[in-house]
Amino acid sequence: xxxxxxxxxxxxxxIELGGSRLRVLEDGSxxxxxxxxxxxxxxxxxxxxPQHRHSQHDEGFxxxxxxxxxxxxxxxxxxxAGAMAMVPxxxxxxxxxxxxxxxxxxxxxxxxxxxxxxxxxxxxxxSGRPMTHEAQxxxxxxxxxxxxxxxGPEAG
Numbered sequence: 001x002x003x004x005x006x007x008x009x010x011x012x013x014x015i016e017l018g019g020s021r022l023r024v025l026e027d028g029s030x031x032x033x034x035x036x037x038x039x040x041x042x043x044x045x046x047x048x049x050p051q052h053r054h055s056q057h058d059e060g061f062x063x064x065x066x067x068x069x070x071x072x073x074x075x076x077x078x079x080x081a082g083a084m085a086m087v088p089x090x091x092x093x094x095x096x097x098x099x100x101x102x103x104x105x106x107x108x109x110x111x112x113x114x115x116x117x118x119x120x121x122x123x124x125x126x127s128g129r130p131m132t133h134e135a136q137x138x139x140x141x142x143x144x145x146x147x148x149x150x151x152g153p154e155a156g
Contacts (some may be wrong), residue, residue, distance in 0.1 A: 005030040015122040019043030028112030036089060036112030042103045048096035050133045056144035058110045059087045066103030092148030100155045117143045
């Protein structure tokens, strides 16, 4: 039977990713895995993940506070509070925080399986291994995500 899910402000699994913080608001268990939702707090002057493409899920980002810099291919877009960015499958993208204050956004993934990627990163960091771009790209591969080799540092 369907049930209501409410995640309070001090609830949800928290995953520390270096200087950034991710809080899982919906892991897919309430939505039959159609939707996952996270709150992401980006540390000031953080670059974010390598530019990448998803092949099996849409990703949405709603900026709550601060400025989030989205790079899509060669285009750069700065989004401030109240802005919404939607990234369909196949679109190269990355995001970071160019500002002096933390940036907060709510991110959706449909379907939800990409939430497991963040859990894998959490476990990697907890094991004491350094989180390199190469390690991150290797983990992304398990979730139908590949680097955008014609954009960003992978272009070499």
